[in-house]
Structure formats: C-alpha cells, structure tokens
Amino acid sequence: MSRDLSTELIHHPYRPPAGFEAPQLAIHKASTVIFADVASMRARDWRNKLGYTYGLHGTPTTFALEERVAALEGGRQCVLVPSGLAAIALVDQALLAQGGEVLLPDNVYGPSRELARSELTRWGITHRLYDPLDATALAAMIGPRTRLVWLEAAGSVTMEFPDLPGLVEAARSRGVTTALDNTWGAGIAFRGFDLGIDIVMQALTKYPSGGGDVLMGSVTTRDAALHERIKLTHMHLGLGVAGNDAELVLRSLATLPLRYHAQDAAGRALAAWLAARPEVRQVLHPALEGSPGHAHWRATCSAAAGLFSVLLDERYTAAQVDAFVDALQLFRIGYSWAGPVSLVVPYDVAAMRAGSVRGGAHLRGHLVRFSLGLEAVADLQADIEQALVAAFGAAV
Numbered sequence: 001m002s003r004d005l006s007t008e009l010i011h012h013p014y015r016p017p018a019g020f021e022a023p024q025l026a027i028h029k030a031s032t033v034i035f036a037d038v039a040s041m042r043a044r045d046w047r048n049k050l051g052y053t054y055g056l057h058g059t060p061t062t063f064a065l066e067e068r069v070a071a072l073e074g075g076r077q078c079v080l081v082p083s084g085l086a087a088i089a090l091v092d093q094a095l096l097a098q099g100g101e102v103l104l105p106d107n108v109y110g111p112s113r114e115l116a117r118s119e120l121t122r123w124g125i126t127h128r129l130y131d132p133l134d135a136t137a138l139a140a141m142i143g144p145r146t147r148l149v150w151l152e153a154a155g156s157v158t159m160e161f162p163d164l165p166g167l168v169e170a171a172r173s174r175g176v177t178t179a180l181d182n183t184w185g186a187g188i189a190f191r192g193f194d195l196g197i198d199i200v201m202q203a204l205t206k207y208p209s210g211g212g213d214v215l216m217g218s219v220t221t222r223d224a225a226l227h228e229r230i231k232l233t234h235m236h237l238g239l240g241v242a243g244n245d246a247e248l249v250l251r252s253l254a255t256l257p258l259r260y261h262a263q264d265a266a267g268r269a270l271a272a273w274l275a276a277r278p279e280v281r282q283v284l285h286p287a288l289e290g291s292p293g294h295a296h297w298r299a300t301c302s303a304a305a306g307l308f309s310v311l312l313d314e315r316y317t318a319a320q321v322d323a324f325v326d327a328l329q330l331f332r333i334g335y336s337w338a339g340p341v342s343l344v345v346p347y348d349v350a351a352m353r354a355g356s357v358r359g360g361a362h363l364r365g366h367l368v369r370f371s372l373g374l375e376a377v378a379d380l381q382a383d384i385e386q387a388l389v390a391a392f393g394a395a396v
C-alpha cells in the first residue's frame, strides 16, 4: 500500500539497530507512550518501574535520574518535580491535611515559610516556627495535631547548623514524620537517612545541576509506603520533568562531588579571610569556629557547601552596604547558588530578627550572603577586597 508523504514522514518503517551503547544515557522525551497491544496497555501499572504508561509518570531518562538521586541521598525511591520549591510543596500536600500542623525551623528557606503562611493556612493547616538549635524546645512543641517537622541544615541565609540528631529524636519518639531540605548538603556533606530522617528533598537546581541553567527538585524516601503516598500526590497534581532537563542533571551529577569539594574549599578560605577583616562583625559559616551550630556541624558533616553570610559592622549605613554589593565585579547579584558564577545577595536583617524565635539578638549588623562559583579564589578575594575599600574606605 503506497502512502502519502505526510503519513510516511510520521510512520516511516526504519528502526535504528538495537544495542547502541555510549557513556552518556539517551534522552527520552514523550508525552504519549505507545503500547504493543491492548492487553499490555491494560496490564501496565504506573506505580511500578517495570514499564511505562505515560510521559508524566516517567521515561527511561527520568527513571535513571531518580535512581541516581536516590543513591546520592542514600535512599531507595525518588520522585522528580519541576523545582525545589515544588518538592517542598509536594511533601506538604502529601503529608498534611485540614486540622494538621507542620513545624518549621525559624531559619527555613523563605518560600517554604511563605507557602505555609498562605496556601497551607487557607487549607486549614497551621504552622509554628521552632529554634533549630534547641531540640528540647521542639520536643515540647510537638502536639497531637503535629504531622510533619521540616529540617534544614544549614539554614538558608543565617547558616545556623541545627542539632539534627536531637531534632529527629524529638519527632521520632512522638511518631511525627521528618522531612529534610538537603539542598545545602547535596548528599555530600552528610546522609539524612542515616540520621533517621524519613524524607529528604533537594533543589537539584543547585549542586546537582551545577550549571545555573535548570530548575528541578527531588523527594527521596527509604520507606515504600511513604514513597507511594508521595507518588500518588505527585500523580494527582500532574507533576513531572522534561527529558532535556533530566539529561542536563544526569550529565552534571558525575562532577557533583568534585564541584562540591572545590566550592567548599573556596568558601572556607574566603570565610576565614573575611573573619579577620575590620569591616566584618561576624562570618556565618557552619564550618567556621564560633559560627552558630558549629559543634553540630562538626559532629554531623564531613564537608560544607560553598555558601556563607557575613554580618557587616553596624557603623555602616544601608546605602554603604548596597554600594559594597554594587561594587563587586565577579560576584553577580542573584539568588540561587552552586553554579559556576559566584553570587551575592544582601538580606534585610531587621526582617530576620523579627522572624527569629530566639528574638534575633544574635543577628546584628548588615547581612550579605555569598555563594561561591568556580572562579579562582584569589580573584574572588581581590574582588571582595576592592569592593570593601570602595564602599567603606581603606581598612584601618
């Protein structure tokens, strides 16, 4: 039967030979998955990974990335979502219901707190903030309606490293599920599951991508029933990731440990140098002696992210601090982190003090957060030095 060209271009008989092997996995992209016959269509179950049902429920590319992220986190099952924030929202929606309560550390990633304040409140789910350095206080806060305790190590901007074993024990002993935002640790600094944490999410946007060019999140578990609960919500909400994006992260994962340790070394070198500068009141870096939660970091971690904040002296004006940030050349002004380009963001300390459970007396001065890219440390240090002098005058 001869067919029209328009049909032939779609239903062409050529099939490339099977058995192609290359170091990098193929990229599979599909909305529709084709079944050999009706019986095999009916036999497929999206809940297992033995076959494929629909693009949203997985392709060889997304399955491969899920397995590697599960290995990275030391977990067993993983689901991928379009951003780190979507991973946080997925955990909240899978575990919480009207009348329930979630507890968040007071230094939690800002949008997670905003989600609790807005949507969760609207859905009849309450939230309270706890001090991540005080496990006894968390234990006392847990009540009959508490369903979920979020953990974050280190805290997003103020960088306190929490007493993770203490916080996990407080929740576990009361039968409350724990979820860790592991974006900072990236699966390299410590293993959340080894501490007894139930759910580990990560913004793959940061270290696993490493390129500053893809947004993605993951939710990893070790318990099959917990995974199924999350996977069901994932399906009901219609979440999925694109094959091209998954491939970008797969490609970058191989260099994750190298990049993490390089950015860690650069971060510690600059943090130590800044701690001795007269303009700096305090450096907030969990691996630095005297930083809040340093003893917890030392007990838990073998590495640190290339991320830290400084509190610049109170004698400067806000305009001077803005001028310092504007004077930086290599550090570009931008959120996110863990890409090749070093980034800087000034934060509003007054707002952070107001949101702190401890009253925020520990946060004095002007807070500026640095995220290390992959540039040479000497060049980054010279950049900070020239900006300090430009904004605050020659060092005394």
Ligand SMILES: *Cc1c(COP(=O)(O)O)cnc(C)c1O
Pocket: 082, 083, 084, 085, 086, 109, 156, 181, 183, 184, 203, 204, 205, 206, 215, 216, 217, 336
């Ligand atoms: C960036 C980030 C997120 C959110 O990731 P997106 O992919 O940008 O939505 C969540 N938690 C932490 C700690 C982050 O740094």
